[in-house]
Amino acid sequence: ETGVTQTPRHLVMGMTNKKSLKCEQHLGHNAMYWYKQSAKKPLELMFVYNFKEQTENNSVPSRFSPECPNSSHLFLHLHTLQPEDSALYLCASSQDFRAEGNTIYFGEGSWLTVV
Amino acid sequence: QKEVEQNSGPLSVPEGAIASLNCTYSDRGSQSFFWYRQYSGKSPELIMSIYSNGDKEDGRFTAQLNKASQYVSLLIRDSQPSDSATYLCAVNDYKLSFGAGTTVTVRA
Numbered sequence: 001e002t003g004v005t006q007t008p009r010h011l012v013m014g015m016t017n018k019k020s021l022k023c024e025q026h027l028g029h030n031a032m033y034w035y036k037q038s039a040k041k042p043l044e045l046m047f048v049y050n051f052k053e054q055t056e057n058n059s060v061p062s063r064f065s066p067e068c069p070n071s072s073h074l075f076l077h078l079h080t081l082q083p084e085d086s087a088l089y090l091c092a093s094s095q096d097f098r099a100e101g102n103t104i105y106f107g108e109g110s111w112l113t114v115v
Numbered sequence: 116q117k118e119v120e121q122n123s124g125p126l127s128v129p130e131g132a133i134a135s136l137n138c139t140y141s142d143r144g145s146q147s148f149f150w151y152r153q154y155s156g157k158s159p160e161l162i163m164s165i166y167s168n169g170d171k172e173d174g175r176f177t178a179q180l181n182k183a184s185q186y187v188s189l190l191i192r193d194s195q196p197s198d199s200a201t202y203l204c205a206v207n208d209y210k211l212s213f214g215a216g217t218t219v220t221v222r223a
Contacts, residue, residue, distance in 0.1 A: 002158070042119070043159070043203070043213040056210060090158055101147045101166060102207055106158040 004107035023091030031097040032074040050097040121214035134191040138204030147207035
């Protein structure tokens, strides 16, 4: 139990589907993140929300749409994805994105397969 | 130049030996450095953080930081089969940047 919970853990979706990934953190943190991890590639930062404000959008295609209704919840809405979007999507949280020594903690991840 | 570089491995060490993992980073202004361990099919878990030059020890793990050389390393003493995993170096240069990871295999 990491304090960061992601659902679903596994998702298979067609290219025309719309689905969402959900993340909830129970650590009292103020920053939440979405990372993408593809095989043999470094973790890629997608989005950062700090105190519910989006502070980073790392040139992510618009078919990925984040939503952060409060500091404890983060969503990633998915639509018209491509097979190359198949990856492990990791949610993470930390106390404050801009704090020195900012330490992030990951959820278990959501395995996404686009067919 | 990649922001954070690690040897991809795999690094194979016998049980009981020392595993040495290296990481270099490009942003000289970076202040915070982290090592994460990731088992196959699992998410990364934090094992060490280091902010000052020198060594920091935590159990069988020792992190070493040399900001002048832009170099951070992780030593795993008395390696166990349960240490077999991919180790990710991360550098907080305003946004947390990760290396590609070094895969370690501890053979019994």
